[in-house]
Amino acid sequence: MTGLPTTPDGASRRTATTPRRRGLLRGLVRACHPVPGLAVTVVAMVLAAGVGLTPGRVVLVGAAVLTGQLSIGWSNDWIDAARDRAVGRTDKPVAAGTVPMTLIAVAASTALVATVVLSVLLGSLAAAALLIGVAAGWAYNLGLKSTIWSGATYLLAFGALPVAPYVALPAQPWPPWWVPVAGALLGLGAHFANVLPDLRADEETGIRGLPHRLGARAGVIVMAVALAAASVVLGAAPATTSAVLALTASTAGIALAAATAVVAVRAPQSPVAFRLTIMIAVLDVVLLISTAP
Structure with a gap:
């Protein structure tokens, strides 16, 4: 008898397996692109609450949007694994x-x-709006990201997204025209803000989407104009908006869009411009709710 404690083989295997599982979980979280996914989910839920959906329906909207974002994020890393390896993307878990x-x-x-x-579960019209966005995201990952139509997927996805909470209401009212238009403009701006830091790495692997074809300088201009236009539309289009609110909202949107462009030019490899885009989106949703009929 040595008096030393012994560890059963099963316990040893469990001890070794636990860190591996945690590593896999962390990898899955990173691979789903959590920041934009959560931002889109929160924006959708805030809008759903703002248009008058019940708490249960708001949660259902959030769950549908979140799972859709997870599927898009994970499919992106799955489909792009070979490209990411080719350029040494150690930040991509796959x-x-x-x-x-x-x-x-x-x-x-x-x-x-x-x-x-x-x-x-939200109804056929709301399902169509949400699934159009998911289909656009998958189409982008499956190949449209390498074509001139890359921006169209964002226009379609973010134009359709804000329609869902409206048509999920009992009377299924169609939103005013400026709701999907502002969403589409925000989506286009987000596309450029998201892609600009990766232009060089993308081109090395043959990805030639709209931002790549326009180039960094023109891409920054398109991004800023799209983001500013979204705020101008939301500030000026609703008939219920006062002149003061319209001017304030439009000015703030233009100023934030200009700040985003400056960041994108000065630090093209930084994700700060994309995060400023998320901030603009949140502010625009608050403005949309305050002016929604």
């Missing part, structure tokens, strides 16, 4: 080998099924 391809494929597919089910 490319770095910390998350297996089979796991990310199962996660993306499961999230896609979940968002279809959750969307259908």
Whole structure:
């Protein structure tokens, strides 16, 4: 008898497996692109609450949007794994080998099924609006990101997204024209803000979307104009908006868009411009709710 404690083999395996599982979980969280995914979900829920959906329906909207964003984020890292490895993207868990391809494929597919089910529970019109956005996201990942139509996927997805809370109401009212227009403009601006930091790495692997074809300088201009235009539309279009609110909202939107452009020019590799875009989106949603009929 040595008097030393012994550890059963099963306990040893469990001890070794726990850090591996935690690593996989962290990798899945990183691979889903959590910041934009959560931002889109929060914006959708705030809008859903603002137009008058019940708390249960607001949560359902959030769940449908979140699972859709998860499916898009995971499918992006799944589909782009070879490209990401080619340019040494160690920040991408699948490319770095910390998350297996089979796991990310199962996660993306499961999230896609979940968002279809959750969307259908909101009604056919709301489901159509939400699933158009998810389909656009998957189409972008599957190849449109490398074409001149890359921006069209964002226009479609973010133009359709704010329609869903309106048509999920019992009377299924169609939103005013300026709601999807502002959403589409925000989406286009977000596309450029998201892509600009990766222009060089993308071009090395053959990705030639709209921002790549226009170039960094023109891309910054398009981004700023789209973001500013969204705020101008929301400030000036609603008939219920006072002149003071319209001027204030439009001025603030233009100023924030200009600040985003400055950041994008001075620090093109930084994600700050994209995060400023999220801030503009949140402010625009608050403005939309305050002027919604």
